[in-house]
């Protein structure tokens with residue numbers, strides 16, 4: 402097994418460990434994500450005056466990272482150990498390499514310890530499962546991720562299910578997905594948790610609202626639908642739309658909150674949006690000129706929506722931050 406690179410960020414404290422509980426992050430109706438601070442209050446005021454609000458995912462992510470950093474400093478000041486996230490990277494996919502590097506950098510910026518385990522794509526499934534087993538047993542690691550996609554000769558589901566649920570800070574393990582769907586404390590995958598956090602922090606009313614979700618992926622559409630119908634923050638009436646849905650445009654038009662995670666540039670056009678709707682764009686696509694764009698025709702929809710997320714700068718910046726959030730919860 403070739404391990405091409407191991408990186409461990411310096412630990413900013415002694416090895417004195419916190420008592421680790423098998424407790425995961427809860428659906429964020431409690432804790433940091435629902436603590437409305439002065440800045441959130443200020444935003445609330447400005448919403449009432451304005452008719453249109455652009456959600457600033459970059460600023461929100463920066464604020465949460467500052468909160469996480471302060472929390473880590475407090476843990477360390479009390480004699481605890483900084484959270485330790487490990488990331489497993491297989492092969493040399495450019496996107497994955499960048500993504501994992503950014504995760505490691507974000508860890509370091511928040512005072513975490515981080516370990517990157519990088520392997521050539523010749524690693525066998527058995528060898529990778531042995532790496533997962535080792536990380537499961539390593540008490541110095543609070544949580545870890547195996548960056549996807551994996552090479553075709555490796556069964557991603559098998560690898561995902563080999564990760565201990567209490568270390569699965571990606572929230573991909575069926576135990577975490579199942580617990581989240583019945584409202585139990587669980588790690589929630591980063592993109593849905595990021596969207597939920599943005600909606601909460603921007604004081605978006607969800608109770609009794611009609612939510613349409615475009616896309617039914619295991620990572621975004623399905624968990625998002627579960628979160629939006631929970632009795633905690635959520636309480637919405639949820640419709641999930643996909644490639645075989647009938648009357649898709651009409652269903653979207655009825656939505657008070659429209660979440661587009663379909664992976665198709667400018668799929669959502671202005672005629673599909675109810676005036677005053679909240680529009681959340683999860684898409685990360687390239688248009689014909691190679692420019693980053695979402696699933697929503699932003700220029701046409703921005704004047705019609707009451708709240709909208711831009712691409713870039715909306716949902717995207719929240720995802721790595723939510724991974725850090727899960728890792729802090731993994732220590733607790």
Ligand code: GUN
Nearest residue numbers: 546547548549550571591
């Ligand atoms: N590949 C793309 N997004 C993700 C993610 O959030 N987690 C993992 N493990 N792999 C990914």
